Amino acid sequence: MVFSRGRGRGRHAQDGPADLESREQEVVPEPMIGPYDVADAPSGVRRLDLGSLRIPAIEGVEVRVQANPEGVIQQVVLANRGSALQLGVFAAPRTDGIWDEVRAEISESLRRDGASVQETAGEYGPELRATVRTPDGGHTELRFVGVDGPRWMVRGLFQGPAAVDPAAAGPLADALRGLVVDRGQEAKPVREPLPLRLPKELAEQAGGATAAPARPAADTGPG
Structure with a gap:
């Protein structure tokens, strides 16, 4: 505190x-706002436990996950009123954050593909806004946000109205602020995605489907 x-x-x-x-x-x-490390997370909050990520239950936010038949998650997307927030969580060094270098690489990659990229100041510090071409010849707006934590980094990708105007992120921004990261104690290569899994009951319900909506469960503490 x-x-x-x-x-x-x-x-x-x-x-x-x-x-x-x-x-x-x-x-x-x-x-204080999150994402929180699991050791510092507020208690008494309903969260969906996906292993390394615990997502707070926010009214109006739908959690969409793409998982393989074993329940291992490849993608997590939060959706609300035409906007989406794709989440990723990665291992980082004990002392230094990695968002600065990751942001530079994202920017370079986007520019190589012909996108217009601008670095701006956001709630968590520097973020990227980009206008990219779509396969149908149109354009779409993207906004990349990064948060460095103790031995982890969360990367968020906003799409839709929330990519253009942060004020439009609303409940999605609230979900990001309430996110909890459980890094674990195992040594992991820097930038390796931290493991995400469906809760057992959801994995059984999905029955091997590639995508399933997820419901938050009670989580009364950081442990």
């Missing part, structure tokens, strides 16, 4: 009634 420090006088200064009220407000918790 992050606290803000009051600008009061020394702790032994004589206080009047107004000073006492000021002292009560001296230390105020500041809200």
Whole structure:
């Protein structure tokens, strides 16, 4: 938890009634936003447990997963009102984040393919906005967001209205802020995707289908 420090006088200064009220407000918790590491995640939140990712239940957000017959997930997409957020989570070094170099590589790759790319400042720092050609000759807008955590990185790809206007992301942005990453303790190569799996009951329901909607389950703590 992050606290803000009051600008009061020394702790032994004589206080009047107004000073006492000021002292009560001296230390105020500041809200934190995710994605959270599993060790720091708020408790009492309903989340869908996909292994390395735990996705909060947000009203209006549909979770779509693409999985193989063994329940191993290849793709996670959140959808809301014509916008989508594709999520990926990757291993990172213990000390340095990797979003800067990943962002540069995404930008270079997009430009090579003829896309128009611009780096802008967003809620989590530098992000990319791109206009890319579609197979039918049209264009679509993309917005890439990256968040470096302790030994992990989350990459989000917004499409639809949320790619053009971050204010339109609404519930999708809330889902990203409430995301929890369970990196695990195993050593993994940098940039390797962290494992994602359907919960057992959902894997059985999917019955080998390549895609299935996912429902959040209760998750009362970070462990």
